[in-house]
Structure formats: structure tokens, C-alpha cells
Amino acid sequence: MNDYLSKPVELRRLGSAIQDWSGGTRTGAASPLKAPSGDRPAHEPTLDESHLTEIKDLGGNGSNALKELVAILDTSVPDSLRQIEEAFARGSAEETRWAAHHLKASCASVGARRMAELCAAIQARAAAGDVDSAKGLLRELRSEWRLARGAIERFMAAHAST
Secondary structure (H helix, E strand, O other): OOOOOOOOOOHHHHHHHHHHHOOOOOOOOOOOOOOOOOOOOOOOOOOOHHHHHHHHOOOOOHHHHHHHHHHHHHHHHHHHHHHHHHHHHHOOHHHHHHHHHHHHHHHHHOOOHHHHHHHHHHHHHHHOOOHHHHHHHHHHHHHHHHHHHHHHHHHHHHOOOO
């Protein structure tokens, strides 16, 4: 096995790798990974819906997979935001870095790119020992979660019958 999948794992790439490893045939080429875009232009959406579409389209239970993932996010994202806030309160750069890293992976997996970028910025600042400057990003991260969650709801409503 020479295939390497980096995080965040794209479902299409994972499926392709599994097909290769199991001796199956590929159903489509994997799309290239994109580098983080930096600051979000005003016209860039909060959510890359292609990630949600891939999850929804998984196997016969794709829509159930999406519902289950959203239920997990509804618990895990607020928990992670609280962990970041508590790590800030303790002044713990390592706890802050780890909590931001954990949340970044979750955000990237559903296409919440701006949230993932904010988590990466918090993680980098904490890794540099600058927890104080990372604190300012938490409010923006919370706001971005509200936007992303609303976008996920709209996506699910628009695709409820498909």
C-alpha cells in the first residue's frame, strides 16, 4: 500500500483507496486536495456543500449518515468550543492547541472551511505559546459555527427528499 490519506480525509479519496486495497475497481478519480485559502472573501460560502453531498450519497444510508454526523456535531462542536475556552482560562497552550486541532478536523470533514482555518490559527498561536492572541479568535469561531450550522440545516432541508 503506497496510498497515503492526509486529514481531512475526503470521502471520495477514501473510497478510492478502499477499492484499491480490496482489489476492487475505482469508480472515479480522487479530487486533489486544496490548500487553505486564508481569509474568506465576502462572497465565499460558510460551508463547502460538496462535503455534505459526499456524506449524503454514501451507500444506501447516505442520508442517515449525514443525520448521524450532524447529531454528533451538535454535541461535539459546542464541547470543543467549551474545551478551548476552558484551556484559555487555565492559560494552557497545549490544551488549547489540542482542542483546536480536534475541532479543526471535525470542521474540515463537513466542509466548514472558515471554521477549520480559525481553528488552525488558534492552534498555531497556542503552539507558539501565544494563548492571549488566540483568545480573540474564539468569538469569531463561535459566530462561524452558528453560520455553518444554519447552512447545514438549509442543506439538509433542501435535500430531505433525495
